[in-house]
Amino acid sequence: MAQFLDSVPFSGIIRIRDMMYSVDRxxxxxxxxxxxxxxxxxxxxxxxxxxxxxxxxVQTTGIPPxxxxxxxxxxxxxxxxxxxxxxxxxxxxxxxxxxxxxxALLEPGDEVLVPDPCWPPTVSNxxxxxxxxxxxxxxxxxxWRPDMDELARLITPKTKAILINTPSNxxxxxxxxxxxxxxxxxxxxxxxxxxxxxxxxxxxxxxHEHFSIASWPGLYERTIPLxxxxxxxxxxxxxxxxxxxxxxxxxxxxxxIVSLTxxxxxxxxxxxxxxxxxxxxxxxxxxxxxLGARRDLFYEKLPKASKGILSGVPPVGAFYAFVxxxxxWKSPLPNAPESLSWAMTEFLIKKARIGCVPGVDFGSxxxxxxxxxFARDRKELDGALESMEAHL
Numbered sequence: 001m002a003q004f005l006d007s008v009p010f011s012g013i014i015r016i017r018d019m020m021y022s023v024d025r026x027x028x029x030x031x032x033x034x035x036x037x038x039x040x041x042x043x044x045x046x047x048x049x050x051x052x053x054x055x056x057x058v059q060t061t062g063i064p065p066x067x068x069x070x071x072x073x074x075x076x077x078x079x080x081x082x083x084x085x086x087x088x089x090x091x092x093x094x095x096x097x098x099x100x101x102x103x104a105l106l107e108p109g110d111e112v113l114v115p116d117p118c119w120p121p122t123v124s125n126x127x128x129x130x131x132x133x134x135x136x137x138x139x140x141x142x143x144w145r146p147d148m149d150e151l152a153r154l155i156t157p158k159t160k161a162i163l164i165n166t167p168s169n170x171x172x173x174x175x176x177x178x179x180x181x182x183x184x185x186x187x188x189x190x191x192x193x194x195x196x197x198x199x200x201x202x203x204x205x206x207x208h209e210h211f212s213i214a215s216w217p218g219l220y221e222r223t224i225p226l227x228x229x230x231x232x233x234x235x236x237x238x239x240x241x242x243x244x245x246x247x248x249x250x251x252x253x254x255x256x257i258v259s260l261t262x263x264x265x266x267x268x269x270x271x272x273x274x275x276x277x278x279x280x281x282x283x284x285x286x287x288x289x290x291l292g293a294r295r296d297l298f299y300e301k302l303p304k305a306s307k308g309i310l311s312g313v314p315p316v317g318a319f320y321a322f323v324x325x326x327x328x329w330k331s332p333l334p335n336a337p338e339s340l341s342w343a344m345t346e347f348l349i350k351k352a353r354i355g356c357v358p359g360v361d362f363g364s365x366x367x368x369x370x371x372x373x374f375a376r377d378r379k380e381l382d383g384a385l386e387s388m389e390a391h392l
Contacts, residue, residue: 008127011120012361016345020355027384028376030355032169032320035377036234036287041279042272049271058267060259062090062242066270069277070242078198079215080225080244087246089258090265090273093239094199094228095121100261101195101224101243102129104253110160112195115146117322117362117369119169122197131160137365140324143316144173148182155186161193162186167200167210170362170371171322172315174208184216194223200318202232202284205292208316214244221246231319232284233276238269291319291375298374298381305385307392310370319375322359325368340368352391354384 016030049055061067067085074080074088082088091097098121106112108130114122116135126133136151138144151162162183166175175183187194194213201210214223228241245251258264298321299314312323330336331343333350341358348354348370359369374381 027354029372033236034375039283041275045275046272049268078212088244091241094241097226097241097243098125100257106131111158113162117366144171163195165197167317172318174317196225204317305389321372352387
């Protein structure tokens with residue numbers, strides 16, 4: 001088992017973070033982190049937790065006040081027919097939730113269909129469960145959505161589950177109601193499971209909507225919905241996510257993994273999460289409005305700043321610019337990587353001080369692209385674009 005982990009890759013994002021720490025006055029467009037501060041309701045709940053000495057062991061799967069709020073949220077916001085708090089568990093961020101879900105459901109050799117491109121730890125978590133990730137192309141011409149007929153053709157007798165991430169990291173693609181209808185029918189027909197990564201559920205623009213597949217009739221029984229407070233409430237460093245599992249056997253396995261990997265998620269952070277859900281919802285709506293404005297600002301200035309070398313259509317979800325690199329561009333740096341994505345990434349970091357992530361790190365179909373985060377404050381975005389224009 002230990003040797004098997006040698007085949008599980010680190011995300012290139014880790015390498016990028018290390019590179020960025022050596023950059024003076026960097027523009028941190030590489031990280032999927034908003035520049036907003038956590039809401040005051042979260043801070044106050046954390047302060048109250050400290051004052052009340054909430055620093056001891058708590059229930060393994062989550063404190064009751066938080067679990068009750070999570071059940072209410074998934075029922076009312078996501079439309080998921082959660083039976084009760086015993087089906088929900090708190091995790092140490094979204095990545096921990098994915099790890100738990102994969103180990104609880106998958107057997108060695110099981111195939112899982114995953115979007116290409118997709119968030120790198122998704123593939124690593126599937127591999128860590130000794131299962132096999134099978135890439136499903138998503139197409140820019142379709143708004144970074146899959147061709148559902150092609151997806152169906154990729155299902156084999158070994159397919160155990162389909163992983164969806166909508167809105168998507170890195171592309172910002174959002175599955176339509178028709179997409180989810182087709183997927184739900186396919187899952188029921190082929191007796192499959194769904195991992196539904198909904199980390200960016202609150203950031204959908206231009207009249208588009210987010211749909212939770214677990215709300216479809218009969219789908220919650222075969223879906224593991226995965227959520228995080230990191231993006232919605234600007235709590236990336238506090239590390240709190242959650243998932244729900246109806247199947248009793250899979251749920252019991254997941255509980256064991258939570259116990260073995262955390263004993264319990266930080267008590268204080270859980271009380272902070274209670275504050276998030278009990279606080280005014282307006283703060284999330286304000287975040288979304290500002291992110292939409294930053295997206296528009298970034299894409300308006302990108303053509304001039306990149307001198308036409310970088311191009312793309314503003315995404316309808318999440319907060320990333322997944323932009324295409326002109327294939328004719330050549331890096332002026334000595335010993336530049338053969339990968340166009342990595343060549344551009346290293347150039348922007350070393351010369352323009354702009355953090356970004358090579359598209360190929362998200363899958364083979366990401367080659368020729370880079371991902372930049374437009375959730376940074378406007379001053380940082382403007383600075384990055386000015387530096388880009390000065391160096392490209």
